[in-house]
Amino acid sequence: MSANDPYARLPEVPSFTVTSTSVQDERPLQAAQLSGIFGVRGGGDVSPQLSWSGAPLGTKSYAVTVYDPDAPTMSGFWHWAVANIPATVTSLPEGAGDDAGSGLPGPAFQLPNDARVTRFVGGAPPAGHGRHRYLITVHALDVEDIAVPAGSTPAFLVFTMASHTLGRATLIGTAETPGAAEVVERIEVSRLIPALAGDIFAVLTDPKGHADIDASGMLMDAEGERVEQPGDRFLVHMDRDALGDLPLGKYDVEVVITNLIPDEEIAWTVEGRIRPHARHVYGYRLEPTEGGTLVTSYYDWSEIDEEWKERLVFPVVPESALKATLGILERTVRRRTAARPDAAGTR
Missing domain, CATH: 3.90.280.10 (PEBP-like)
Structure with a gap:
């Protein structure tokens, strides 16, 4: 224009x-x-x-x-x-x-x-x-x-x-x-993080790690065991008032793992109190490379429920938010590895 x-x-x-x-x-x-x-x-x-x-x-x-x-x-x-x-x-x-x-x-x-x-x-x-x-x-x-x-x-x-x-x-x-011809149903952004894939994956499989790397300000905390396979779940405490856009207040959602390949990829969807579930998918791919790990964050809404197409304008999560989360992920991995007694990573 x-x-x-x-x-x-x-x-x-x-x-x-x-x-x-x-x-x-x-x-x-x-x-x-x-x-x-x-x-x-x-x-x-x-x-x-x-x-x-x-x-x-x-x-x-x-x-x-x-x-x-x-x-x-x-x-x-x-x-x-x-x-x-x-x-x-x-x-x-x-x-x-x-x-x-x-x-x-x-x-x-x-x-x-x-x-x-x-x-x-x-x-x-x-x-x-x-x-x-x-x-x-x-x-x-x-x-x-x-x-x-x-x-x-x-x-x-x-x-x-x-x-x-x-x-x-x-x-x-x-x-x-x-x-x-321009309809997009998936966003991907990448960042080279100077850390081992195993250290990054340790954050992504830890429920509290999801709250730590959130860029929206909505994820207050998380509860549950470290996820190990598709189908594993954990609870996340949300506060929509942090955004001030929708009057949803504080509520809980379940994160459901849809794909997990150790040190390579993790993906999940979110199930909340509103039915049917939206079924959009969030995920990370990890590729070890010179200087660290190339981390690709993606958000896919190609399989969302038809009812949600009428309720929301997708993408709900903009590309800028994925980029911000990758930056916070790098910072979180650096802090966690530095705090370990051995201060050394594993692949």
Whole structure:
């Protein structure tokens, strides 16, 4: 997609700060902010939580817009527009932009978006069209009432705001839908770890080792015996509140080993309290090489249950998380081997 900046065509104004618990800047949108209305599996069409601060002096109201400049049109695509947010308001809860605008403060109101519905519509880039950006912007205005009709288009709102804008704060979510020939159902990342395969495998077969190398912050602890063969299980204590994305709180899951070849490969799936089980698979392959062991971490969702395809947008675990876990694995192996009485590894 072109890296065009749609705000380059507007008067330059100071920036201020906008944050969100729903969207990370320059990161893919969560399923909740994708569009089930437009057919995205698991899409929730839930407007993001927003908080802002540092608006210029003289701000009398705010407007919020969500805009995709990369849509295959000559004018982009407006997903959401809210006008007349009072200057005393500096946040919107997640889901404020539902059909009723239930989370909006009076006298704020929503304008019809480019789908001609008066609500937030999530991202839904066409398959194979590449990475789309979703510009989530809070506009600080010098008037309490921007004086546009409720049935106006978002483009007309922005046109009217141009001469009243004191500041503008933007964060960017992204989304991409693979084309038919681009569907990926497995992620693999590799890292050369300067350690013996046996020392690395000792961490991966230890239930507490799984909590030690977790990069998500959700794995609190683990209980069980060291695994030795497919079918072995152990318990993991999870805390979804660590991510702040889904209201699942604290819960337990069972890790079920699906493949185990000593010092060469280990893989597992996870069984939780929700049925049917998703059946996505996590694993590691170990290949001794010059300088240590080449460790490949993989996440495979090719065999997930059909019901889960409707519940979640895969991959649940991004490539960046696999890379982070490999880094933590190297650190954990180094610390454990250094703490051993003999301080020597075995293959």
